[in-house]
Structure formats: structure tokens, C-alpha cells
Amino acid sequence: MSQQIDVFLRLLRQGSHSSEPQNMTDRCQRLGFDTVGHLAFGCDLKLQTDEANRVMIRMLTMAKMRVATFMHFPALQSLDFILTSLPSKDGKEFRRIIREVVNTRVAEGDRGQHGLYAVMGEHTKPGGIYDGILWPEAISFMTAGGTPPATTLSALFFYLSRYPECYEKLANEIRSQFSSAQEIQGGPALAGCKYLRACIDESLRMAPPSLTTPWREQAADDPERGTAPLVIDGHVVPPGTQFGVNLYALHHNEEYFPDAFTFKPERWLESDDPGDKQHRAFAPFLVGPRSCAGRAMAYLEVSLTMAKTLWYFDFDRAPGALGEVGQGTKRVEKGFANVNEFQILDMFNANHDGPYLVFRPRGHHCAELA
Numbered sequence: 001m002s003q004q005i006d007v008f009l010r011l012l013r014q015g016s017h018s019s020e021p022q023n024m025t026d027r028c029q030r031l032g033f034d035t036v037g038h039l040a041f042g043c044d045l046k047l048q049t050d051e052a053n054r055v056m057i058r059m060l061t062m063a064k065m066r067v068a069t070f071m072h073f074p075a076l077q078s079l080d081f082i083l084t085s086l087p088s089k090d091g092k093e094f095r096r097i098i099r100e101v102v103n104t105r106v107a108e109g110d111r112g113q114h115g116l117y118a119v120m121g122e123h124t125k126p127g128g129i130y131d132g133i134l135w136p137e138a139i140s141f142m143t144a145g146g147t148p149p150a151t152t153l154s155a156l157f158f159y160l161s162r163y164p165e166c167y168e169k170l171a172n173e174i175r176s177q178f179s180s181a182q183e184i185q186g187g188p189a190l191a192g193c194k195y196l197r198a199c200i201d202e203s204l205r206m207a208p209p210s211l212t213t214p215w216r217e218q219a220a221d222d223p224e225r226g227t228a229p230l231v232i233d234g235h236v237v238p239p240g241t242q243f244g245v246n247l248y249a250l251h252h253n254e255e256y257f258p259d260a261f262t263f264k265p266e267r268w269l270e271s272d273d274p275g276d277k278q279h280r281a282f283a284p285f286l287v288g289p290r291s292c293a294g295r296a297m298a299y300l301e302v303s304l305t306m307a308k309t310l311w312y313f314d315f316d317r318a319p320g321a322l323g324e325v326g327q328g329t330k331r332v333e334k335g336f337a338n339v340n341e342f343q344i345l346d347m348f349n350a351n352h353d354g355p356y357l358v359f360r361p362r363g364h365h366c367a368e369l370a
């Protein structure tokens with residue numbers, strides 16, 4: 001993870017030479033997928049540095065859109081064969097890259113990096129890593145682990161570039177907590193950056209990366225409940241009924257989060273009681289047995305990336321029209337009109353664009369990134 005964050009920082013440094021505005025959605029997505037590529041496949045996808053494989057991001061985004069559409073309009077699934085049978089250059093290229101990743105990893109045998117699916121593959125011989133169940137799983141793992149940290153980071157970059165007092169507080173915390181970039185690593189010092197954690201939680205609240213409504217249904221054979229009816233908040237939910245709570249709606253409920261559309265990390269510093277209303281209504285990773293398996297990794301990835309970025313750089317919104325990418329627009333009436341809100345679209349996980357930022361090296365520190 002650290003190596004991939006270093007690549008991210010070096011690219012920001014390159015861009016800072018020419019004050020070229022950087023699209024943080026692109027930068028953070030490439031970082032997210034490269035990081036999870038190591039974890040899942042034990043290989044370097046090089047999305048940050050090499051244009052060639054970026055078709056993977058486009059294809060995984062398309063896949064998310066398909067899943068989101070079918071989740072909301074199940075009847076359309078019968079038309080899926082049309083979509084999947086259309087000739088697609090990107091689709092062909094995507095399959096070629098996946099095949100290459102698999103073949104390279106298999107050829108490396110025991111010498112290769114031990115990615116999660118390689119380890120699981122060992123245990124599912126004779127299909128091994130090629131096993132028919134593991135590959136679709138691996139692809140959805142890429143999306144589950146690659147996209148959400150990118151959304152959290154993009155939203156956080158957006159809000160910090162628009163709330164100078166929060167930017168100031170966070171930069172001061174990072175720059176006083178550490179005395180060198182090498183000290184910034186997972187451990188008590190990073191965990192002690194309370195304002196950083198508050199900023200991350202506020203970004204997760206305002207722009208929950210898992211944006212679609214997670215529909216659930218009572219299991220027909222739930223041994224714990226037996227024949228007892230399912231009751232939620234006093235309502236009896238008949239068998240076969242799907243129900244769900246949308247995280248965006250929950251996280252913008254004024255009853256739990258007053259001034260819900262304002263980026264206010266301080267709300268997380270007022271109380272750290274996990275039993276209070278606000279903490280109980282905060283569920284970006286969901287709760288229970290289907291909750292996120294990568295929560296700890298996500299906090300580490302986002303914390304390290306933001307802390308190191310603020311160690312090496314200062315940043316501002318890009319000037320002109322580019323600086324508006326990612327915000328709402330008054331020209332649209334409903335839903336997208338809040339210019340101070342980072343705009344996210346429900347494509348199962350969130351889709352977004354921007355913000356565009358301009359980075360300035362901070363003092364002499366950036367020389368280390370050469």
C-alpha cells in the first residue's frame with residue numbers, strides 16, 4: 001500500500017511543476033485499484049503510471065452500472081443478453097488483461113507475491129486460481145476494495161478545498177504530529193490524529209461510497225426467528241418483502257446530523273460515545289455479518305494518503321470552470337443543485353468526477369519524492 005501511495009505522491013509532484021490541475025477522482029481510483037490489485041492478485045496493475053490497463057476501470061464502472069440498473073429494475077435483467085452480446089473493444093481488452101494477470105501469476109508459482117486469491121486458489125485445487133467461482137469473486141473484490149476508498153478520498157479533497165478552516169486544522173495536526181514523512185505510517189501516532197479521523201468520517205457521512213440501497217429480505221429458513229414475524233420499527237414485514245435503508249438518506253437525516261449538508265468534522269469530536277444517536281446512525285460500512293470486510297484497511301489507506309499528501313503539498317481548487325467539476329449546479333433543479341456538495345451518483349457504488357486541484361510543493365520536503 002505504501003509503495004502505491006508513494007507513486008500517487010510522485011505523480012502529484014510531477015503535476016505540481018506545471019501547476020496542472022489534477023482530477024482527483026482519476027488519481028484516487030487508480031490508486032485504489034492498484035492497491036487492491038496487489039492484495040487480490042499479488043500483481044502490479046500499473047494503472048497509476050500506464051494508460052494501457054486503464055480499460056479495467058472503465059469496464060468495472062460499466063459492470064457497476066449494470067448491477068445498479070438490475071437492482072432497481074429487476075425486470076430489465078431479461079434484456080441483459082443484448083448488452084453482453086454486443087461486440088465491445090473494451091470488453092475484449094479487459095478479458096485479455098485479466099488473462100495476462102492470471103497467466104503471469106500462475107507462471108510465477110510459489111515465487112510470486114501471495115495475493116489473496118492466489119492463497120485461496122491453492123486451497124481449491126484442482127481448479128486452483130482458475131476456479132470458476134473464484135474469478136467472478138475476485139473481480140467483485142476489486143470493485144469492493146478499489147472504488148470506495150477512492151470516493152472517500154475524492155470527497156475529502158473536495159471538502160478540504162472548500163472549507164479553508166478545516167484544511168488549516170488538518171494540515172496543522174499532521175505537520176505537528178510528525179517530524180518526517182517516514183514517521184507517517186500505520187500505528188498509534190497516525191491513530192492519534194483525531195482531526196484526520198473526524199475529517200474521514202465526515203467525508204464518509206456526506207458521500208457514502210456504497211450508495212445504493214442495500215436491499216435485504218428475511219431468510220425463509222432463519223433458525224433464530226422460526227415462525228415469528230419480522231418486525232422493524234413497529235412494522236410487521238411480511239415474508240418475501242424487500243427492505244433497505246439508503247445510507248445517503250440516513251446520513252443526511254437532520255435528527256441525527258444537524259446541519260447535515262455542511263462539512264463539519266467537529267461533530268465527531270464532540271462525543272466519542274458509540275452509543276449516541278449520531279454514532280448509531282453512522283453506517284458507511286454497514287453493520288452485521290454482511291458489513292465491510294476491508295474497514296480497517298480502508299481507514300489506513302485513506303489516512304496514510306491524506307496525511308502524506310498534506311505533509312508534502314498544499315493544494316487549492318483549480319481556477320475557472322475546472323474548479324467547479326464535482327460540485328452541484330444551480331442550473332439543475334432537484335438533487336444536484338447544492339454547489340457546496342460533492343456530487344455522487346448511485347451506480348451501486350458511487351460514481352463521481354473531480355475535484356480538480358492544483359498542488360504546490362511544501363518547502364523542501366518534495367525533493368524526497370524524486
Ligand code: HEM
Pocket residue numbers: 036039141144145146148149152204208209210214284285286289290291292293294295297298
Ligand atoms: C471507504 C472504504 C469502504 C467502504 C465505505 C466500504 C463499504 C462496504 C459496504 C457498505 C459493504 C457491504 C455491501 C453489501 O452488503 O451490499 C462492503 C462489503 C465489502 N467490502 Fe468494503 N468498503 C470499503 C473499503 C473496502 C476495502 C478497502 C476492501 C478490501 C480490500 C473492502 C472489501 C469488502 C468486501 C470483501 C465486502 C463483501 C463482504 C461480504 O459480502 O461478506 N472494502 N463494503
